[in-house]
Amino acid sequence: MTKLTSIAIFIAGIFASAHAISAEPIEVIKAVKVTEPEKVELGKMLFFEPRLSKSGYISCNSCHNLATGGVDALPTSVGHNWQQGPINSPTVLNANYMLAQFWDGRASDLQAQAAGPIENPKEMGYSHALATQTIASMPAYRAHFAKVYGDENVTIDRLTDAISTFEKTLVTPNSPFDQYLLGKQDAISVDAKAGYQLFKSKGCVSCHNGPAVGGTMYMKMGLIKPFHTNNPAEGRIAVTGKEADKFVFKVPTLRNIELTYPYFHDGSVWTLEEAVNTMADIQLGQKLSDKENLEMVAFLVSLTGDQPQITLPILPPSNKNTPRPVPFSHDPMSSKPVSSELLK
Amino acid sequence: MTKLTSIAIFIAGIFASAHAISAEPIEVIKAVKVTEPEKVELGKMLFFEPRLSKSGYISCNSCHNLATGGVDALPTSVGHNWQQGPINSPTVLNANYMLAQFWDGRASDLQAQAAGPIENPKEMGYSHALATQTIASMPAYRAHFAKVYGDENVTIDRLTDAISTFEKTLVTPNSPFDQYLLGKQDAISVDAKAGYQLFKSKGCVSCHNGPAVGGTMYMKMGLIKPFHTNNPAEGRIAVTGKEADKFVFKVPTLRNIELTYPYFHDGSVWTLEEAVNTMADIQLGQKLSDKENLEMVAFLVSLTGDQPQITLPILPPSNKNTPRPVPFSHDPMSSKPVSSELLK
Numbered sequence: 210m211t212k213l214t215s216i217a218i219f220i221a222g223i224f225a226s227a228h229a230i231s232a233e234p235i236e237v238i239k240a241v242k243v244t245e246p247e248k249v250e251l252g253k254m255l256f257f258e259p260r261l262s263k264s265g266y267i268s269c270n271s272c273h274n275l276a277t278g279g280v281d282a283l284p285t286s287v288g289h290n291w292q293q294g295p296i297n298s299p300t301v302l303n304a305n306y307m308l309a310q311f312w313d314g315r316a317s318d319l320q321a322q323a324a325g326p327i328e329n330p331k332e333m334g335y336s337h338a339l340a341t342q343t344i345a346s347m348p349a350y351r352a353h354f355a356k357v358y359g360d361e362n363v364t365i366d367r368l369t370d371a372i373s374t375f376e377k378t379l380v381t382p383n384s385p386f387d388q389y390l391l392g393k394q395d396a397i398s399v400d401a402k403a404g405y406q407l408f409k410s411k412g413c414v415s416c417h418n419g420p421a422v423g424g425t426m427y428m429k430m431g432l433i434k435p436f437h438t439n440n441p442a443e444g445r446i447a448v449t450g451k452e453a454d455k456f457v458f459k460v461p462t463l464r465n466i467e468l469t470y471p472y473f474h475d476g477s478v479w480t481l482e483e484a485v486n487t488m489a490d491i492q493l494g495q496k497l498s499d500k501e502n503l504e505m506v507a508f509l510v511s512l513t514g515d516q517p518q519i520t521l522p523i524l525p526p527s528n529k530n531t532p533r534p535v536p537f538s539h540d541p542m543s544s545k546p547v548s549s550e551l552l553k
Numbered sequence: 554m555t556k557l558t559s560i561a562i563f564i565a566g567i568f569a570s571a572h573a574i575s576a577e578p579i580e581v582i583k584a585v586k587v588t589e590p591e592k593v594e595l596g597k598m599l600f601f602e603p604r605l606s607k608s609g610y611i612s613c614n615s616c617h618n619l620a621t622g623g624v625d626a627l628p629t630s631v632g633h634n635w636q637q638g639p640i641n642s643p644t645v646l647n648a649n650y651m652l653a654q655f656w657d658g659r660a661s662d663l664q665a666q667a668a669g670p671i672e673n674p675k676e677m678g679y680s681h682a683l684a685t686q687t688i689a690s691m692p693a694y695r696a697h698f699a700k701v702y703g704d705e706n707v708t709i710d711r712l713t714d715a716i717s718t719f720e721k722t723l724v725t726p727n728s729p730f731d732q733y734l735l736g737k738q739d740a741i742s743v744d745a746k747a748g749y750q751l752f753k754s755k756g757c758v759s760c761h762n763g764p765a766v767g768g769t770m771y772m773k774m775g776l777i778k779p780f781h782t783n784n785p786a787e788g789r790i791a792v793t794g795k796e797a798d799k800f801v802f803k804v805p806t807l808r809n810i811e812l813t814y815p816y817f818h819d820g821s822v823w824t825l826e827e828a829v830n831t832m833a834d835i836q837l838g839q840k841l842s843d844k845e846n847l848e849m850v851a852f853l854v855s856l857t858g859d860q861p862q863i864t865l866p867i868l869p870p871s872n873k874n875t876p877r878p879v880p881f882s883h884d885p886m887s888s889k890p891v892s893s894e895l896l897k
């Protein structure tokens with residue numbers, strides 16, 4: 210190596226580390242390297258598995274639709290028997306970057322989260338016992354569990370472990386903003402750059418930071434002015450019992466925020482324009498000009514990353530040992546009474 | 554070319570045409586060559602598009618789930634507001650081989666069929682006007698329509714043309730039985746071979762024939778003995794008004810029948826074993842032995858072909874011009890009244 214080359218490498222090194230240590234509050238999000246492909250595949254099957262619900266109709270993907278940003282794009286979700294969910298479904302994309310799961314953080318991680326909706330009477334309306342019995346009834350699933358876990362036992366822990374392992378792969382790298390952070394100056398517009406400066410200078414980054422641009426802390430919704438909503442959710446107080454945690458929610462990720470409308474825990478706001486102004490007002494006590502609003506929205510839209518490319522799994526057929534779905538509690542049209550009992 | 558080679562080719566030709574003209578009542582089903590990939594891609598997006606429903610929750614794939622044999626595997630489907638569908642959802646796989654669509658054949662083709670559920674109040678519960686307005690509100694969709702149809706106009710005819718063009722690609726070739734028909738003797742079991750002989754000798758093929766093993770004709774359900782059901786559907790009479798068409802339904806395809814339980818237009822029977830015995834009894838006046846039943850089922854299971862490999866489409870986001878979904882007619886929890894009006 211010539212002396213000149215060494216110097217060039219040394220100088221390049223300085224710039225590289227200067228970039229690496231730059232104090233940007235938002236970090237580049239990177240694609241996840243899949244180390245357990247068979248478990249991920251099993252988890253994907255279970256994520257799309259409607260037979261984890263009482264009705265045989267609702268899967269994880271029903272409310273966390275990977276065709277639409279990992280959400281159902283509804284204010285609150287449709288659950289078993291068309292019951293209305295209590296709160297807006299958060300996106301499953303980049304969810305592993307959240308410090309905890311659900312708006313109130315009541316599940317410590319994705320595996321704990323995945324167990325919830327299956328047995329929530331307002332969501333999938335099933336039980337862990339019937340869900341595992343359903344999966345265990347199918348030879349193809351048992352073989353898959355054996356391959357991943359060493360034996361055929363289907364337990365709720367393994368089932369949710371597989372689902373959460375799949376979910377951890379649902380990361381959205383390569384957004385225009387990430388390209389910009391990595392040095393590609395023209396990856397985002399002039400408006401988006403101005404929006405990012407505003408996002409920092411106005412104080413948005415104090416909550417929305419890290420690789421997911423959120424999800425690193427809990428914060429009161431309505432810090433400066435109260436948030437008006439008919440949604441009865443009170444946030445963290447439901448977990449901690451502390452009065453100080455009333456209306457304190459997990460700060461949501463802003464990654465792919467263009468796709469994850471409607472906004473806020475009550476899903477009451479449909480446009481980024483309105484969401485940005487509301488946040489500035491009630492969290493920061495500021496009024497944005499129309500230009501500032503436009504720039505902020507341009508920045509937020511630059512956070513849309515590459516969406517996971519998902520090949521729809523082919524699910525194994527039920528058989529006579531599979532508990533039957535019960536979509537309707539009484540089925541007057543069927544020639545046989547419908548029950549969740551095993552077929553004799 | 555030597556004389557010997559010519560003779561060899563001539564003899565090979567005899568065998569080839571002997572095979573080609575063999576009077577097998579079931580024909581090999583072949584993968585469809587995609588000639589309009591952009592239209593197929595657009596149709597796939599629309600097939601997975603929940604915003605074609607009033608609720609924003611139900612897509613074509615909800616009842617014709619490509620993860621589960623192109624059906625929802627329920628006796629009758631879940632529709633808008635959890636209304637119970639009137640009849641078992643037929644599979645979308647190989648549906649283009651049906652002489653008409655729906656159990657009563659009231660739609661002449663897949664395009665006509667696709668228009669139905671969108672505006673059926675018990676299914677997607679929307680209107681063609683709002684469905685097309687929804688799709689036309691999104692620049693990405695408009696650009697896709699322009700690429701496929703020459704201009705940006707989103708009409709219900711174009712929309713259903715695209716969906717049906719996608720559906721025509723949903724063919725399941727390469728089943729063990731097809732491999733057997735093509736000469737691979739060990740592609741199916743001894744039981745399946747015996748089952749196929751029974752299928753022909755007992756008379757099942759008189760209705761279940763052609764490439765889809767069905768779908769070529771209408772037939773009375775309960776030809777020899779009445780079919781007992783609480784389902785009020787009366788079949789073709791609803792289309793023709795003729796008393797002779799009472800309880801006459803389209804003969805369903807038996808391709809992938811292992812996956813498309815529960816069976817019959819009322820979805821009342823969950824196992825192939827029972828379905829086979831019922832058909833033999835009420836359509837043919839025959840009682841099968843346990844061995845015959847087992848063989849027939851082995852044959853039917855050999856009709857499961859390669860399932861379409863579907864990459865989940867990434868759908869474009871709604872915007873302020875997109876009509877909002879109305880999953881719940883009254884939403885007490887949202888801070889704003891929910892309506893399908895455009896956002897002002």
